[in-house]
Amino acid sequence: MRPAVRGLALLAAAVLLAGCSGPSDAGGRVTPAPGSSTGSVGGPAPSAPADLVAAADLADCPATDPDASPRDDGLPDLTLPCLGDGPEVRLAGLRGTPTVINLWASWCTPCRDELPLFADLAATGKVRVVGISVQDDPGASLSLLADVDVHYASVMDYDGVTKAALRWVGLPMTLFVSADGVVTHVERGQITTAEQLDSLVAQTLGVVVTT
Template structure:
């Protein structure tokens, strides 16, 4: 026979069990996330201040990798625009690997800016191993680097281009072949222009 006190205790136990299960379910759903537009963006999704002032990354048609091409990796744009698959790119193209914390990168930046203004070759920057995207945006803006820039925080290009650290400048021909890689700082406009002429057949 069940006593009144026993029935009350049983009801309380079931009520407590239900509340506990409900709380656990709520925690589980919260941990799984939501597709609701009201959900706050993660830090990695948050736009970088000033990025809209940079040259947007263009959409590039997919192409089969060529022998000795740029690495077959896709990198996000530092400014606006889609991710860019490096192996899709064709030249004549100058790719400069840099970082805002890199002193020599600041030294060579005026030469790259002047080459870009000539319009004789396409240009692309890769902000490499850089923990401060907002400072990277400021660097590119202040130095007048008016061409698209990508972000490689995970050193995805390190092995293929044998990047010891920035700066590094790669010269890509019309077939997509990396014709030459200059490791280290560019020391003059004349040096950069001569490399473009010798490696890509273009006179700036």
Template sequence: MRLRTTLCATSWLVAGLVLASCGSEPADGSQSSTTGTTANNSAKVSACPSTPSKPPVSNGLPDVSLRCLGEGPDIRLADLRGPLVVNVWAQWCGPCRDEAPYLAALAKTGKVQMLGIDYADPRPELAVKFATDEGLAYPHLVDQDKTIQQALRIGGPPLTAFVDKDGAVVHVHRGVLTSQQQLDQLVKDKLGVAP
């Protein structure tokens, strides 16, 4: 009986640590009331381009508009076509930091379009610092209110979606990307592009 109690307590402790490592909320549980402005140093982040309006596609990105973390217009996700890699991240997420070098390296190849979405993040100024420090030299959007949560079934960041040339989400990788080889293979297998 004592062994069972100890094992149960240990299991709950491990589960709590795993969930705390990167869940759907910042570690401090804080919420932000800043929804309409970007950080003062947002010019350091890649600007968001204008995108032509297109009809939503079946199995595509959700038909919502998100504001740019840097300069530029809001982006309507349903307008986007690939090959495109969309990475959902937050500056408070440790695994997001772990996978950032792989995303930065993929962006440098120029073989696919890249888009980041800063998710449920109460500190836009730290998000800008994260993106610039990690060399994530591609446009980033802000989703402080978890607008895309239901459509992409986001439990928490990181999450990486692969969008084909027709705008369909052909694959969603939930959790941290563990190597450059893994990311490159996903791009090749899901989007038909060899980085």
């Protein structure tokens, strides 16, 4: 294989492994979401339209512990607004219940494909499931959730502040967090089957989803 062709092949493989790296225009160029910033927090995120919030019918965002001390092996101390109804969510304060956190966006095709798997997991009641919509328009996020019949709670990271805090380079990405706030596993890339997701929950959180 010629060096130039080899280089293109390696680049393509890297992109596939990373998943979606950012919202793209029709030409495939990565462009930031409106109002997003690099390395700093921009202005406030736009409010989600009330009719789309109603149509999406998301579960209320969970209450979090405002007094929980951040852990070196836990989630960052970031507070993100609820995409639907409910309070803001302090990631470091998600304690008391094993939690699965999925980072996604409407512009990420693998994310769209795996969302129903997390909806089915949330429906079991065995673990808490929270989505983080990343660098996305809230209306587009809510429209997607309504279209694919996904209703678990999600928060919004409009400016992409989780990128540095959670060290993600592509979406989707899923974090498994124990009841005491320890991130026990990070799964980078798409989860493709319910069996794979159930196995990860069992292995990393000690929770058996199916019998």
